Amino acid sequence: MAGDGVEVQRPTRERAAVSEDGRSRDRSRPAVPDPLPMSVVDAHCHLDIADGEDGAWLDPAEAIRLASSVGVTRIVQVGCDLPGAEWAVAAAAQYPNVIAGVALHPNEAPKLKAAGELDSALAEIERLANSSEKVRVVGETGLDYFRTGEDGRAAQHESFAAHIELAKRLGKTLMIHDRVAHDDILRTLDREGVPDRLVMHCFSGDTEFARECVNRGAYLSFAGVVTFKNAQSLRDALAVTPLDRILVETDAPYLTPSPYRGKPNASYLIPHTVRKMADVLNISVAELCEALNTNANEAFGGPW
Secondary structure (H helix, E strand, O other): OOOOOOOOOOOOEEOOOEOOOOOEOOOOOOOOOOOOOOOEEEEEEOOOEEOOHHHOOOOHHHHHHHHHHOOEEEEEEEOOOHHHHHHHHHHHHHOOOEEEEEOOOOOOHHHHHHOOOHHHHHHHHHHHHOOOOOEEEEEEEEEEOOOOOHHHHHHHHHHHHHHHHHHHHHOOEEEEEEEOOHHHHHHHHHHHOOOOOEEEOOOOOOHHHHHHHHHOOEEEEEOHHHHOOOOHHHHHHHHHOOHHHEEEOOOEOOOOOOOOOOOOOOHHHHHHHHHHHHHHHOOOHHHHHHHHHHHHHHHOOOOO
16 A cells, blocks of 8 residues: 555654744644634645644644544645655545645755656656545645746746646646746646646735636635735635635645734634635635535545
8 A cells, every 4th residue: 555654643844943034933832713614624734744842743633633623624635745745645545534645846846856856756756646546636736936046947847747747647636836936837737738627725826817727727725824914915816716716725834824823833723714715705604614615525526
């Protein structure tokens, strides 16, 4: 079985204790919020990354239990490198309410290319993607012009195109990471062809980009950023997105929703994001939950 030998009871890495602006983060865990009225899916999570006081890890069994207690009953576990992809496959095999995504993050591609290892890493991603029916997603892949300069972009484009081809060939959902690369994401999709199922992970664009993505059949997945005070353009994008094209995610342990921004994120905190999204859309939380659950089934190839 795929995942044999992978220790799911241990994290693959630890999130830095300082934020991108160089300040130390409060790594205490936020309180558990009031539960949602209906169940939803965390459409993108990294259960394998430790983040807590003194590097403490919220192990997957406890993370899943806490999430279920507030109505987050299913999780999409995403691997961003080979160790994370192997861990995701093993976690999906162990936990019934978890499915896996496997890919090379765009910021991994230039390093692998420089080491002469990109082709072999892509071959291993294909093996993992083929290893189980619970591997529903090829992702997160895409382009990131924030952390990678122009010298690494050719490798990112090569890797992105290979992941698109793989998702189409295997009939998997393609999950895209897009940071400061909106136009090139669209150009690449148009050139390579859009898979049947497409998710824009942690959607970060404006209303125009939202419409362009929806026109290509994408689901837009909104993270805790939509709750931030300075994210009005993102809330505007959410407001113009059709209800049947919306997903919610954590990207945990990153992107913790307000009022806990900067603290460790986890699937159990999704109710904060869902309630803000319902307010933006001017619909009830229950109506939004029902749509999110239905959309997740469609976006990820059926229930699990």
